[in-house]
Amino acid sequence: MAETEPKDSPKDSIEAADSHEPDIYGEDGAVRSSFLARVGAAIADRDVLFLRAHVGHLHPSELGHILQVLQPEQRQALVQLLGEEFNFEALTEVDEAIRLEIVDALPNEQIAEGVQDLDSDDAVYILEDMDEEDQEEILAKLPFTERIRLRRALDYPEESAGRRMQTEFVAVPPFWTIGQTIDYMREDHDLPDRFSQVFVIDPTFRLLGAIDLDRILRSGRAVKVEDVMQETRHAIPATMDQEEAAQIFEQYDLLSAAVVDENERLVGVLTIDDVVDVIKAEAEEDILRLGGVGDEELSDSVFSISRSRVPWLMVNLLTAFLSASVIGLFEATIQEMVALAVLMPIVASMGGNAATQTMTVTVRAIATRDIDIYNASRVIRREAIIGLVNGIIFATVVGLVAGALFHNPQLGGIIAAAMVINMLAAALGGILIPLLLHRVGADPAIASSVFVTTVTDVTGFMAFLGLATWWFGVHH
């Protein structure tokens, strides 16, 4: 593996792709169009030599990027042309729709061959979305131990630590010396591709502790494993939700952690790279939910996306009719003073925005556990004050402008009063609704927006039109 080519190898030519410094990405971080065009031409020409030399040896994530940007027919052709050289790990780097499209077109035989070379966590990632029948057929073609391992992981629930774990790990007994441990690693060729900890287990596979590799390297050969191992404080139960496991990794800065079954027996290892994916995915999920979309991907079909967005729009429609019915209560007042119709969206819109600000902060604080029983009441009070302060500021601005525009200072006063009321309602709705949803076990990210804007729309129209009806009714 000695690689000591000069650093100044040609960076811009496509030829660089099979030196060990490929540069398939342009300045903007996207795959270079020149490279992509060359790959496309090679696929069209069935130029297997070029593809194996320049595409087959890319890092799996790079190959994944290429697959992602190719046309569907090109993807199939590329996988076929690469044949045994195709690294199935690349499939863990593409959207689910693309992954399924590729594996559906492949014979199960070839998939079984391909996943055998992978770490078990990657193999599971590819298998878990396939239909039961294909899954079984592929598993049946695998060697016994491999099959048992994958099936064990697949038996754990989706999004659990057991599903994400890698079943390959290094484990030694506590009475070994560091020297024995190092010798074992030098001799055994069935070690995982990469690892950062050695686990210590008893004869029944019960987890006793772990030693980080840097600690092994720092210890003398004669030192006993049990004297340098650290008792495991953060063993992850296989059934634990992946998000919770990710939080433990994050809090304790772990690189890997033992996954244990219900009898505290070591069954696998969760590694930081999988956890990083989980952290990204969970943040992503929150963003999409706040925006009222499910976990759609760019490669999903128009039909499935359209359908997945309808429920949210439907809920919004119902709340929009609710707001409309509030306006309907004041038809007579509006008819007499059309300025109200002109101004009323301002009150609602400012409330909606202020509420969205508060809600966003609250949803995040709940997700990161920054908000808890110790500070909830303080935070609620604080948001109320902020709502009131900003309400007064904007009430003044809007009141003066509206009063001047319509040459009606009373109208200015009424919209100002309505603004203060609605901004306060916005602050309280923005914090209380997510907290309440969280309390009853719902995901605050998914449902807060719709409730919160309903509150501000209804309160806004009601306060503004109600005050106007009362005031001008009395002073007519």
Place this chain on the structure above:
Amino acid sequence: MAETEPKDSPKDSIEAADSHEPDIYGEDGAVRSSFLARVGAAIADRDVLFLRAHVGHLHPSELGHILQVLQPEQRQALVQLLGEEFNFEALTEVDEAIRLEIVDALPNEQIAEGVQDLDSDDAVYILEDMDEEDQEEILAKLPFTERIRLRRALDYPEESAGRRMQTEFVAVPPFWTIGQTIDYMREDHDLPDRFSQVFVIDPTFRLLGAIDLDRILRSGRAVKVEDVMQETRHAIPATMDQEEAAQIFEQYDLLSAAVVDENERLVGVLTIDDVVDVIKAEAEEDILRLGGVGDEELSDSVFSISRSRVPWLMVNLLTAFLSASVIGLFEATIQEMVALAVLMPIVASMGGNAATQTMTVTVRAIATRDIDIYNASRVIRREAIIGLVNGIIFATVVGLVAGALFHNPQLGGIIAAAMVINMLAAALGGILIPLLLHRVGADPAIASSVFVTTVTDVTGFMAFLGLATWWFGVHH
């Protein structure tokens, strides 16, 4: 460090806190109130013994959690009572406002003592937010090499890899053997606390490559370092933005990466735990920006939060007035048919929601680089079709309901037509505006919402009221 107590140590008692299995967290993941009450009492009683035994030895992140939930006066008292036992690393786990509050109250002498025990990245994290004067005073009190290291990191721009790197690393020459390398690690006591790679450098500190620790452990003692090292493909320039560095970590599943200066000399190492923090922070930032809030923290003051939210509300106010002026154009029509005022928010609100869906997906796709020159036009076309399909679905529903409610089928037809127009505008605005902002170098997350909802409000009111004016004007 042999820790082989039985696993069934009392889990629920506070006494467990100084065994090595503290259980300061309750079922809900928050700090147990019983533990917190005990700590509060110990602070009030100045019970140094208890605090050192049960709080001083907690993991820094746990101590950070405790600090976060204590009252401000309690925080100061706790740090003071722990004295030299206070682990400054805990300060990297609390909000910026709390960190500044604590360090501002401490003598610079004590801070200098405290940061000396930390890895350089943690020390920099604490120092970087302090004011220049204090920073200089603290640096001046540090030993020479430590001072040089920290100053070097602090000289790199904020949010750069150089700022986040750790300047402690293990580096060996290429002609050493694996045996020599292991012996060196066994003897040198000035190694970083944790590391997962050994770097290979030439006499001028130019980076030649790296070896993962598992590879060292698998290689025989006689093997030469240069024969097992991997040429570094992903050396991170110290000036690279931390977000870009995080993307490299993520793509290539790195645990650590060399940070090099402009002469390709090794100056530090970036580790995955810091990168995880960056990934979290960047996702967080996007969520908050989409919600129209800056990077506020729960511990910020009412005044600073209120002020930071005003600009966004002000922008929204201007766009609200713009929408209002559109309505103003049609005052005469509304006066004649108040039903229009009742129904118009439905058109605007549905458009706003549909646009937010599209915008959220687009902003995320831009952030994760899932959208690029290869698929942009396809994605735009797809969103337009989805907008049209969902527009027709909801136009039908709204048209029928509105027509029935107001016993006016013509009104139903008009609102349906306006809905289709606005949902299409929503889809196009939702995707084109973020893409355009990204193209001109602006952050699409920060400004998209306001532009997008302006488009749907203006289009919605204009289409609905305009169509109504034209139709009923002609057919009156």
